[in-house]
Amino acid sequence: MNLPEEFLSKMREILNDEFDQFIKIYDFDSYKGFRVNTAKVSVKEFIDKMGIEFERIPWCKDGFFYTEELRLSKHPYYFAGLVYIQEPSAMFPVEALDVKEGEKVLDLCAAPGGKSIQIAARLGQNGLLISNDVKPSRIKALVKNVENLGLTNVVILNNKPKEIAESYGAYFDKILVDAPCSGEGMFRKDPTAAKKWTSNHPEKYVNLQRSIMTEVDELLKVGGEIVYSTCTFEVEENEGIIDWFLKNIKTMRLLR
Numbered sequence: 249m250n251l252p253e254e255f256l257s258k259m260r261e262i263l264n265d266e267f268d269q270f271i272k273i274y275d276f277d278s279y280k281g282f283r284v285n286t287a288k289v290s291v292k293e294f295i296d297k298m299g300i301e302f303e304r305i306p307w308c309k310d311g312f313f314y315t316e317e318l319r320l321s322k323h324p325y326y327f328a329g330l331v332y333i334q335e336p337s338a339m340f341p342v343e344a345l346d347v348k349e350g351e352k353v354l355d356l357c358a359a360p361g362g363k364s365i366q367i368a369a370r371l372g373q374n375g376l377l378i379s380n381d382v383k384p385s386r387i388k389a390l391v392k393n394v395e396n397l398g399l400t401n402v403v404i405l406n407n408k409p410k411e412i413a414e415s416y417g418a419y420f421d422k423i424l425v426d427a428p429c430s431g432e433g434m435f436r437k438d439p440t441a442a443k444k445w446t447s448n449h450p451e452k453y454v455n456l457q458r459s460i461m462t463e464v465d466e467l468l469k470v471g472g473e474i475v476y477s478t479c480t481f482e483v484e485e486n487e488g489i490i491d492w493f494l495k496n497i498k499t500m501r502l503l504r
């Protein structure tokens with residue numbers, strides 16, 4: 249796979265001895281994963297219906313690996329909304345958010361909705377998820393997914409974070425910020441992302457990420473929790489944002 253030279257030298261600097269191990273992953277196809285939509289069917293019921301022993305994804309209790317031959321995206325159970333196809337690594341942020349039944353949760357950058365679906369299933373009928381994305385063009389996919397998976401505890405918004413803060417104030421127990429980013433973690437899944445990458449991406453995204461995080465403080469209840477995630481390796485967009493956030497919002501502290 250052709251990866252930008254500047255990206256490679258940056259990764260060499262970040263990973264040192266682990267770089268050779270890292271670069272080998274690009275010789276392999278990415279792992280395929282799905283989650284059982286427990287808002288519609290239990291994990292046991294689904295596995296029994298399929299009659300297949302799927303390998304579990306260790307960090308997600310309703311996530312499993314599958315192989316291409318299964319053609320899951322053509323399966324009737326996929327169209328019935330019993331499963332959602334999702335990269336195994338993308339299942340981790342919601343696990344870290346540790347959503348409890350009955351909580352009020354905000355998924356601020358939600359489209360197309362993989363993580364919203366995961367949150368909604370965990371919240372149960374007494375919980376509420378506000379699922380937002382700023383881009384109207386991406387809202388369609390979010391609505392389609394929420395409807396197809398039969399989720400009735402979700403409100404979809406198409407607002408700027410500032411507007412949500414003005415209307416809701418400190419309403420949420422948990423907030424997920426799955427931020428727009430330079431997408432370096434997507435190169436293996438989508439080689440065109442590698443072609444589009446430029447070394448000045450981080451700066452562009454850091455400003456956007458900071459502006460989103462600025463509003464988050466006003467939306468969180470006292471004692472609430474935020475998970476910030478990206479799909480990039482760029483330090484400025486990950487640790488750099490957390491560092492900046494903690495320095496600027498003195499009421500916040502790092503939990504894990």
Ligand SMILES: C[S@@+](CC[C@H](N)C(=O)[O-])C[C@H]1O[C@@H](n2cnc3c(N)ncnc32)[C@H](O)[C@@H]1O
Pocket residue numbers: 356357358359360361362363364380381382383386408409426427428429456460
């Ligand atoms: C990484 S994607 C989210 C993926 C989604 N969480 C999922 O699991 O399917 C980032 C999203 O942030 C949205 N976005 C960009 N700028 C935003 C902003 N200022 N406020 C809220 N969302 C924004 C983009 O439209 C994009 O859909």
